[in-house]
Amino acid sequence: MERDKCSPHENPDYEKDGHEHDHSAPPENLRYTDQRIFGDYASKNPPPYVPHPYEHACFKPRKEDYKPPVPCDGDDTNGQCGRRNQRSLTADQRDRLLNAFTQLNNIAALGPLVDIHANAAHQMHSNPRFLPWHRIYLLRMEEMLRMIDPTVCIPYWKSSEDQSFPPWLLGFTPTVTLMTGPHTVTRNIGALAILPDTSDVDTVMANNTFNVFGGGLEGIHNSGHVWVGGSMQSIQTAPADPIFWMHHAEIDRLWAEWQSANPGENPNLAGAAATMDPWTENETDTRDIAALGYTYI
């Protein structure tokens, strides 16, 4: 696949050829064993004991200090994970999200998930795998967050409307241990790109074939990555910043909205390219977010 690494901008083109897909084995991940989350990366030779997130979170507060979970506060999500606009989160919901994120990082479960995104073998960018692959990726992250705190769902950052970085995240710059070593999140907000606005999003949403829509939405997504800058600008480090997950939830939300308006328009993927490696889901498994267990509020 020929790509000009020097060009400062690029509009993804899903019609171009050259996204043939093979399943070469990813490097084995010796740090974590949960095959459901880490797919082929999970260690085949697990160390004698690896704490499960549930077991790890087993300190219990005194009865009078216990804060009960708040799974349903008026929204009827039919038992589904209700992903909310980050702007509407309560202080408690923000705390719970950042706490779960921090705990995942502390038990060394976050770094390996970031490392999956660093492996271009999964061909999850600049082709029709982009949306379905990241849908599963977010779901795996959400499953892990919910092992720590079952009230947490990934919020979305509607950047086309909120043209600013969520202020409550500005001071949160975790250090995540990656394959390449520790990485502390940095940002360079607004320095290198303009953040697409609602008219840009509307233009993309108006396309009615998957390839034109998908390429357009990925382009909007790319600009958001560069607008945040720093860690978010690099494919190897972006998921270490919690804004990555909220940015992708917004992209996923837009796709879900587009799917409802364009039934039957799906990514054209077959054979190995249709498997969302390192996980086992097929493209067809990614079409219905309700079946995957979440909804956008």
Ligand SMILES: [Cu+2]
């Ligand atoms: Cu990505």
